[in-house]
Amino acid sequence: MEWQQLEYFQRVAQLQHVTKAAQSLFISQPALSRSIARLEKELGVPLFERQGRTVQLNRYGKLFLEKVNLAIQVIEEGKQELQSEMSPNRGNITLSFLPTLGTDFVPELIEKYRATYPDVTFQLFQNTAHDLIEQLKAGDIDVCLTTIVEPDPEIQWVELFSExxxxxxxxxxxxxxxxxxxxxxxxxxxxxxxxxxxxxxxxxxxxxxxxxxxxxxxxxxxxxxxxxxxxxxxxxxxxxxxxxxxxxxxxxxxxxxxxxxxxTIGIVWRKKSFMPKVVEQFRDFIVELYGRA
Known part of the structure; x- marks a missing residue:
């Protein structure tokens, strides 16, 4: 079963007309008919009652359409979430930091960042220096703020300030x-x-x-x-x-x-993992604001 077959089925069910559905999908009517026939064969039941070019869902088709609509809605929501993550001006950043940075440094940092990017949200964690790195390597967080770390091929540490x-x-x-x-x-x-x-x-x-x-x-x-x-x-x-x-x-x-x-406090991220634009922009903002030349 292909994702395209489900989209074709949904459109035919909406329009109840094979030719009109084919035109709206920019494919030929025979190609659409073959796609629906293959779907019915795979499911083992007919989905439509046919009257020429006009079709109506039967009880199997109505039941299947409910699931298809739900699946397509979930996938569309997922696509929208991914697109949001790819936007540098909106999305969510998971940030973990040492407890000693939670009193003033992290609140001040987030306040400064959201003054420019108000649509960005944060999920925050506090942890020990050792556990911060473990969180990062496990992919549970995007970036973390911690003391100097041992050289590691998986992660990159950049100094921000010394106190x-x-x-x-x-x-x-x-x-x-x-x-x-x-x-x-x-x-x-x-x-x-x-x-x-x-x-x-x-x-x-x-x-x-x-x-x-x-x-x-x-x-x-x-x-x-x-x-x-x-x-x-x-x-x-x-x-x-x-x-x-x-x-x-x-x-x-x-x-x-x-x-x-x-x-010395620095920012750490995974070297070879995908970094959403919103996280990349936040990282660069911190390095530019606090990073040492």
């Missing part, structure tokens, strides 16, 4: 009045950290190792707000991005002078 990481301590802490500290100054402090797999966890572990110690973890979280809140009540110290808003928490933010405490 300083600050040590946060309770406001009543012995170090709270310092202008800056050495990272090893917190070597013996209880540490409120991030869960394994989180980008900040791997960065924190690496920086602390460079300073000669392993953090003494008292809690492992995912959200900067949770970590800062627990630091504020004296559960320990931590290392967070400078752009994180700490005003709501009872913490002091301290720059580190002896170690280059920074993290």
């Amino acid at each position: 300083e990481l600050l040590v946060i301590v309770p406001q009543c802490h012995r170090l709270s009045d310092r202008q800056e500290i050495r990272l090893k100054d917190i070597a013996n402090e209880p540490f409120v950290g991030f869960k394994k797999g989180a980008g900040l966890r791997s960065i924190t572990d690496r920086l602390c190792q460079q300073s000669g110690f392993t953090p003494q973890l008292t809690f492992e979280g995912q959200e900067v707000g949770t970590v800062a809140g627990l630091v504020g009540v004296g559960l320990g110290v931590s290392l967070v991005p400078k752009r994180s808003r700490m005003d709501a928490y009872q913490v002091s933010c301290l720059p580190v002078r002896d170690v280059d405490c920074r993290r």
